[in-house]
Amino acid sequence: MSTHPAMVIIGAGQCGARTAHALRENGWDGEITLLGNECTAPYDRPPLSKAVLLGERSTAQCAFYDEAFYRDRRIDLRVDACVQKIDRGARKVILKDGRSIDYQRLLIATGAEPRRLDVPGANLEGVYLLRTADDANALAEALQPSRRIAIVGAGFIGLEVAASAVARGCEVVVIEAGARALMRAVPEIVAGYLIDRHREMGVKIHFAAQIERLLGTTHVTGVKLKDGTQIACDCVVVGIGVKPRTELAEAAGIDVADGIAVDDTLRTNDPHIFAAGDVCSFPHRLFRRRMRLECWKNAEDHARIVARNMLERGETYSEVPWFWSNQYDMTIQIAGMPAFGVQTVVRETGATSRIFFALDRDGVLVGASGVGKLAEIARDVRVAQALIAQRACIEPAKLEDPAVKLKSLVAAEAA
Numbered sequence: 001m002s003t004h005p006a007m008v009i010i011g012a013g014q015c016g017a018r019t020a021h022a023l024r025e026n027g028w029d030g031e032i033t034l035l036g037n038e039c040t041a042p043y044d045r046p047p048l049s050k051a052v053l054l055g056e057r058s059t060a061q062c063a064f065y066d067e068a069f070y071r072d073r074r075i076d077l078r079v080d081a082c083v084q085k086i087d088r089g090a091r092k093v094i095l096k097d098g099r100s101i102d103y104q105r106l107l108i109a110t111g112a113e114p115r116r117l118d119v120p121g122a123n124l125e126g127v128y129l130l131r132t133a134d135d136a137n138a139l140a141e142a143l144q145p146s147r148r149i150a151i152v153g154a155g156f157i158g159l160e161v162a163a164s165a166v167a168r169g170c171e172v173v174v175i176e177a178g179a180r181a182l183m184r185a186v187p188e189i190v191a192g193y194l195i196d197r198h199r200e201m202g203v204k205i206h207f208a209a210q211i212e213r214l215l216g217t218t219h220v221t222g223v224k225l226k227d228g229t230q231i232a233c234d235c236v237v238v239g240i241g242v243k244p245r246t247e248l249a250e251a252a253g254i255d256v257a258d259g260i261a262v263d264d265t266l267r268t269n270d271p272h273i274f275a276a277g278d279v280c281s282f283p284h285r286l287f288r289r290r291m292r293l294e295c296w297k298n299a300e301d302h303a304r305i306v307a308r309n310m311l312e313r314g315e316t317y318s319e320v321p322w323f324w325s326n327q328y329d330m331t332i333q334i335a336g337m338p339a340f341g342v343q344t345v346v347r348e349t350g351a352t353s354r355i356f357f358a359l360d361r362d363g364v365l366v367g368a369s370g371v372g373k374l375a376e377i378a379r380d381v382r383v384a385q386a387l388i389a390q391r392a393c394i395e396p397a398k399l400e401d402p403a404v405k406l407k408s409l410v411a412a413e414a415a
């Protein structure tokens, strides 16, 4: 064993970088090693499908911190250090190049990777995924005016790429296997509201569309659906979800359940090893179930808590989830888990702005989705977050009525 107590983090992404920072902020004075495999310092991913594709920001401008930040805090950031194995017995991680690093506490923050299309032609040139800065740069280059872009998947990534591609002057077709968009994220009425806007902007959308193959010899030229429809295109963007990178944990005998299984302190079944961010599934006290989130705020919140728990502070995680997206001039903010609702109540907060409240079977508020102008939705979504944390049961008539201040309901619930 090393004589130097060391915190080792696998994954130099958002959660890994923020955890390294939080360890120092919480007074850890020993070694911190942050191991990444993207050959670049940790960066923010949300701009990749928005500002970067729009040409408003370079990927270099998405870095969380500069070099001095890591140097001044004695964070040993290694950006070309792919971890191949965790040796739990010896408390070491082994890198691809054979070197090993001892740990006192280990965090696995390896994130998630995009699912690939499994049809003939999926490896043709002109087929893009979007997870990394390199992916975003390649796709930004492909989104030239008048190009025909076929996007597979009407999830958030697919719809954000659609909006960016329209803004770049491309012709856009979205191909979705499900009966509607955003199936796992929001109720149908919310998805419909967003899709209406995409259609207004000229995006063509095929629902319940099964892809038979991608067409082309070296470069993709089209998509053939199982019903015989052929969609000509110059490039294809695949946005069909992600899978958590659990391989290292599985090989080391760490429990996995749709992500690395952690308890509510983000600790795995090995007391020296934690997991956080997109890669882990955790029990959520508020929703009384195990869940895995793939969003920016969750990576931030997890980093803050896991750093403290690597220092044995024993804190539990129970934040209300929060997610945002930007498409055209619309902001989407989601608090809680709207998909867990069985009833939706709509509040109009502006000419084109709406808050969609999701209530569960018992009338408990479990989610709120704001769609529209930022100034017309943000405050209500923030208040809804507090109501969700309270497991508030509110009469639908009050939620619906813009004259009823949501804030007054928080106080009433707390009383």
Ligand SMILES: Cc1cc2nc3c(=O)[nH]c(=O)nc-3n(C[C@H](O)[C@H](O)[C@H](O)COP(=O)(O)OP(=O)(O)OC[C@H]3O[C@@H](n4cnc5c(N)ncnc54)[C@H](O)[C@@H]3O)c2cc1C
Pocket (backbone or CB within 6 Å): 010, 011, 012, 013, 014, 015, 016, 035, 036, 037, 038, 044, 045, 046, 047, 048, 049, 081, 082, 083, 084, 109, 110, 111, 112, 130, 131, 132, 157, 245, 248, 276, 277, 278, 279, 293, 294, 295, 296, 297, 299, 322, 323, 324, 325, 326
């Ligand atoms: C294009 C895009 C747009 C997004 N937009 C939004 C948005 O608008 N709103 C929102 O809330 N969320 C958004 N997200 C999601 C958000 O960015 C993620 O939830 C967040 O990045 C998760 O952070 P993470 O640290 O868990 O994983 P990641 O950021 O994926 O970091 C994991 C890192 O671990 C590295 N790694 C993996 N295996 C190894 C190994 N064996 N050795 C060393 N390193 C390894 C990976 O290469 C990666 O760098 C978006 C994501 C993408 C891709």
